[in-house]
Structures are given as C-alpha cells and as structure tokens.
Amino acid sequence: MRLEQALEIFRRTGVMQEGHFKLTSGRHSDRYMQCARLFQYPKDSATVCGEIAEFFRDKKVDLVAGPAIGGIIMAYEVARILDVRNIFAERENGVMALRRGFEAEADKRALVVEDVVTTGGSVKEVIELLRARGAEVVGVGSVVDRSNGTVDFGPRIPFHAFAALNVASWEADACPLCREGVPIVKPGSRKS
Ligand SMILES: [Zn+2]
Numbered sequence: 180m181r182l183e184q185a186l187e188i189f190r191r192t193g194v195m196q197e198g199h200f201k202l203t204s205g206r207h208s209d210r211y212m213q214c215a216r217l218f219q220y221p222k223d224s225a226t227v228c229g230e231i232a233e234f235f236r237d238k239k240v241d242l243v244a245g246p247a248i249g250g251i252i253m254a255y256e257v258a259r260i261l262d263v264r265n266i267f268a269e270r271e272n273g274v275m276a277l278r279r280g281f282e283a284e285a286d287k288r289a290l291v292v293e294d295v296v297t298t299g300g301s302v303k304e305v306i307e308l309l310r311a312r313g314a315e316v317v318g319v320g321s322v323v324d325r326s327n328g329t330v331d332f333g334p335r336i337p338f339h340a341f342a343a344l345n346v347a348s349w350e351a352d353a354c355p356l357c358r359e360g361v362p363i364v365k366p367g368s369r370k371s
Contacts, residue, residue, distance in 0.1 A: 181230075185342035188227065192217050194323075195344075199356040201365045207354040210346045211366045214294040214322055218252040227341050228256040231292070231320040234339045236261065238317040240290040242283060244268060244309060246275065246301040249294035257292050257320065268305045275304035277312075285313030296321040296340065299330040306332060 189195035193216040200211040218224050240261055245254030247269035258265030266281035283289060289309045293302050296319070306316045319332050324340030332338055351357060 182342060185227075188217070188223050189342070192220050192223050196366070199354075199361040199363045201363050202348060204348070205351070206348040207351055207356060207363065208346055208348040209356060212295065212323065212325075212344070212346060213366070214249065217294075217322060218256075224252070224256050225260070227322055228253060229260050230341055231322075231339060232257045232260040235290050235318045235320060238288065238290065240288050240317060242266065242287040242289040242314065243292060244283065244289055244305055245292045246305050250292050250301075250305075253292045253294050253322065257290065261290075268308055275301070275308050277308060283309045283312040283314040287314040288317045289314045290318050290320060291316060292320045294321065295323045295325055296330055296338070297325045299326065299332065302332065306336070 186195070194212060194214055196211045197209060200208050202208055217227060241263045243254045243258035243261065243263060243265040245251055245267050247267050251267045254265045254267055266277065266283065268275050268277055270276070271278060277283065291302055291305050291309070296302060302319055309316055316336055319336055319338045321340045324343040325346065327345055328343070330338060349355070357363070
C-alpha cells in the first residue's frame with residue numbers, strides 16, 4: 180500500500196521517470212530517479228517528510244541534520260514537522276563540515292536525513308561529524324533507500340526510508356530495451 184503511494188508521488192512529481200535511459204555510469208536502465216524534484220512540491224514534500232518525521236517522533240529528536248545538497252531541504256522539512264532546529268553539513272576541501280555557525284551541541288539528539296541513500300557514505304560522514312561534537316545520533320531517514328538493504332549505520336542507529344526501490348540497469352550490449360529498439364534518452368539532456 181505504502182509502496183503504491185510512494186510510486187504515485189514519485190511518478191507525479193517526476194522523481195521517477197520510466198523509459199529507456201543512459202545513466203552517468205554508461206549503463207542502461209528503464210528508470211531514472213531524480214529525488215530533488217520532489218521538493219518542487221511543498222505538499223508532497225510534507226507527505227513524504229511527515230511519514231519519516233512520525234517514524235522518529237518517539238526518539239525525541241531535537242536536531243535534524245542533512246548533507247548538502249540532497250539533505251538540505253529535506254532536513255528543513257522534517258525539522259519543521261517535528262518543530263526542532265535543523266542544520267546542514269557541506270564539504271570544505273572535500274571534508275564534510277559544519278559551516279555558517281551551525282552547531283551540534285553535546286546534549287542534542289540528532290536525526291540525520293538524506294534524500295537518497297545508496298552506499299550511505301555522506302550520511303556516515305555527517306554521523307561522525309555530529310558525534311565529534313558530542314551529539315547523539317538517534318536515527319537516519321531518507322526518501323529513497325537504494326542500498327538493496329545493505330546499508331548499516333550501526334546498532335543504535337535505526338534507518339528508515341519512505342520507500343526502498345531497486346533500479347535495474349544493464350550494460351548496453353545486454354540491455355533488453357535496446358534489443359526491442361526503444362529510443363534511448365540521456366537524463367538531463369531532455370527538453371521537457
Ligand atoms: Zn538500452
């Protein structure tokens with residue numbers, strides 16, 4: 180039921196496009212995800228972030244943090260719903276940092292959010308950053324989990340995604356859509 184709801188939102192907002200795509204990796208796929216498109220629509224953003232916020236409400240979160248760029252609007256929206264402070268982390272000389280006077284004090288219970296989790300690398304960096312300031316990380320939330328269930332942030336850090344989606348991809352010479360002669364699109368180059 181919830182997956183159906185998620186797919187309806189993702190299709191309508193353009194987060195998930197279906198067709199025949201050439202990915203950045205060079206592989207071909209029948210889906211292309213662009214999670215940033217969700218946040219074009221405040222009501223849909225509130226629906227998705229609300230589900231995540233409610234999942235973690237009993238964790239008594241008092242700070243929401245996300246890595247730039249994907250986590251910025253999401254952290255704001257989850258924090259707005261929980262009525263707590265939000266910050267974002269960003270790379271400075273390649274290293275994830277808190278800039279702009281953002282702080283994560285030792286008495287804070289922090290929720291880390293990211294729009295798409297694949298390997299979880301950026302999220303792990305934010306977790307380490309907050310812990311270094313003494314904050315306690317009590318959970319990780321994402322809009323989409325693309326890790327195939329492989330990502331693990333540690334025993335006391337539950338991970339919850341609005342939707343888990345596995346996107347199949349193929350090398351060009353093994354692509355069933357090429358075999359069917361379906362025209363291919365390079366995402367981002369399309370005028371639509
Ligand atoms: Zn193909």
